[in-house]
Amino acid sequence: SLPKKVSIIEVGPRDGLQNEKNQVPTDVKLHFIRALQDAGVGEMELTSFVSPKWVPQMGDAADIMAGAKRIGRQFVLAPNERGIANARAAGADSIAVFVGVTDAFNKKNINRTTDESMEQLTPLIQKMKEDGLFVRACISTAFHCPFEGPVDPERTVNLCKRFARLGVDELSVADTIGMATPQESELLFSRLKEELPDILMTAHFHDTRKMALANIFASLQAGVDRFDASAGGLGGCPFAPGATGNVATEDVVNMLERMDIDTGISVEGICRAVDVVASHVSRPISTGMYTLYKNA
Numbered sequence: 001s002l003p004k005k006v007s008i009i010e011v012g013p014r015d016g017l018q019n020e021k022n023q024v025p026t027d028v029k030l031h032f033i034r035a036l037q038d039a040g041v042g043e044m045e046l047t048s049f050v051s052p053k054w055v056p057q058m059g060d061a062a063d064i065m066a067g068a069k070r071i072g073r074q075f076v077l078a079p080n081e082r083g084i085a086n087a088r089a090a091g092a093d094s095i096a097v098f099v100g101v102t103d104a105f106n107k108k109n110i111n112r113t114t115d116e117s118m119e120q121l122t123p124l125i126q127k128m129k130e131d132g133l134f135v136r137a138c139i140s141t142a143f144h145c146p147f148e149g150p151v152d153p154e155r156t157v158n159l160c161k162r163f164a165r166l167g168v169d170e171l172s173v174a175d176t177i178g179m180a181t182p183q184e185s186e187l188l189f190s191r192l193k194e195e196l197p198d199i200l201m202t203a204h205f206h207d208t209r210k211m212a213l214a215n216i217f218a219s220l221q222a223g224v225d226r227f228d229a230s231a232g233g234l235g236g237c238p239f240a241p242g243a244t245g246n247v248a249t250e251d252v253v254n255m256l257e258r259m260d261i262d263t264g265i266s267v268e269g270i271c272r273a274v275d276v277v278a279s280h281v282s283r284p285i286s287t288g289m290y291t292l293y294k295n296a
């Protein structure tokens, strides 16, 4: 049976803006974040403490942390010791680490193989857990890699189990380039729920091929009740060729609402937040609910 309540983790300020051609001004990002909070978003990825040489769009991470109101759970991404230290110095208490299942993607994204990343992250995660932080692990290329092709689900399950053994609080399992089908989504998340029933399990779908809502429905049927989504459908990893935006928050919330599943988020509120950034991003925003809102 389907859940009555679903948690949405808004990733627009991070995934949504990291891949933008334009540098969105910091005060616009802060206004965007405030509008998302006003829409009822309770969990959000605010920014990333990554190398500004690699991702200049996230170079204002410390200013974002200083300027954002602290409401609910607010994640920041961090790839290494330096990023975690900077995030903690900026007051972050919920950190998202990120690793790809495939070596080829992981090397392009964080310049290490998957095993090298795990070796480097192991003591860092242990320390964060000792210090009482919330640790989320984002698993990229969980279904398909832009360089290696299809990924055997058991490889993804095994990487998730390694993170679970380290005591992370949440896994966010990602279809980085939007290749997964509903059957693949149901299969992988059923396996993950079977192997790791006690960990917070989140699905992160990119909508490159317009399969994300179908994949969310399939994942709901596999028992997933947490989804990452990005207002306006913005997003994409700069190191995953072919990646486009995440599934749009306003469209996910609308679908769930119509299915009598509560998210605590207002579709109109999300559309108002999209208005804040729409003129600052390089692509037209044409999600289902935002288009209706603009034409109303």
Ligand code: HMG
Pocket (backbone or CB within 6 Å): 015, 018, 048, 049, 050, 051, 052, 053, 054, 055, 077, 079, 080, 082, 083, 084, 086, 098, 109, 110, 111, 138, 139, 140, 141, 174, 175, 176, 204, 206, 236, 237, 238, 239
């Ligand atoms: P590297 O070049 O191997 O790192 O990059 P390094 O340790 O040799 O450092 C290089 C330079 O960066 C040095 O500066 C460091 O000080 C600096 P220099 O001496 O040349 O002046 N540096 C840093 N500066 C600020 N913050 C830091 C930091 N670390 C080093 N944390 C590194 C390795 C991991 C740093 C780099 O590859 C990187 O920053 N990658 C980030 C990639 C990224 O942000 N990708 C997007 C997020 S993941 C994603 O979108 C997928 C997801 O949505 C799920 C999905 O859809 O799949 C989560």
Ligand code: MG
Pocket (backbone or CB within 6 Å): 015, 174, 176, 204, 206, 235, 236, 237, 246
């Ligand atoms: Mg992503």
